[in-house]
Amino acid sequence: MRQAIHHLHVSTRTRGLVEISAQVRAFVREQRIATGLLTLFCRHTSASLLIQENADPSVRRDLERYFETIAPEDPQRYEHDTEGPDDMPAHLRTALTHTQLSIPVEHGHPVLGTWQGVYLFEHRSEAHTRDVVLHLIGE
Template identity: 50%
Template sequence: MQCHQTSFTLSTAGRGPLRLTARVAECVRDSGIHTGLCHVFCQHTSASLLITENADPAVLRDLEGHLTRAVPDGDPRYTHDQEGPDDMSAHIRSILTGSGLTVPIRQGRLALGTWQGLFLWEHRAQGHARTLVVTCFGTAAS
């Protein structure tokens, strides 16, 4: 059994999705793992990770619209607002969508479905630097 871990930092442009599939696939290739698992972890409490539709951008817009309606910025019931009106809503959105993903590795590649893609979702209105840790473990090609 082998394990390979790497991290990288991305700059976001503010609220919304950032495609990660190619960057994580590169980490899998570099790991040398042929069969196993790839785990991606976001080291932040106001951004999250998602696996969702990667072909139709309307899906991403609809997801953002849903989160905006379900968890509005500046809700007067929130007491945590140290960094502005999007502070607590960003934390709630992150909890609802999750900070980690695990994807199977098959034949040295991410075993995603045809229409699946990996995304970092920035929940703050302003852009931030976001660090992700990618851990691949399994067996190498024989």
């Protein structure tokens, strides 16, 4: 059994989905592990990870609009605003999504569906550099 770990630094410009599928595939390919399990972990409380449709960009726009309605930026709603008015809505959006994903690896590739992509979901309005840890175990 072998394992590898890598920190993927993802730059975001604003709130929204950033596809990281290509970087994830490249990491798996470089490890030369044929069968295993890839774990991705986002080290932040105001960003998350998603596996989502990557063919039609309207899906991403709809997701972003939906999260704006269920966790709106409204200073009247929240007590916590230490880092600004988008801080608490970002924490709520992260609580409703995932900070960790597990993806099987088969024949040296992540097992994703035809229309699936891996995304970092930035929940803050300002630009950030996010750290996503990739851990692959297998043989």
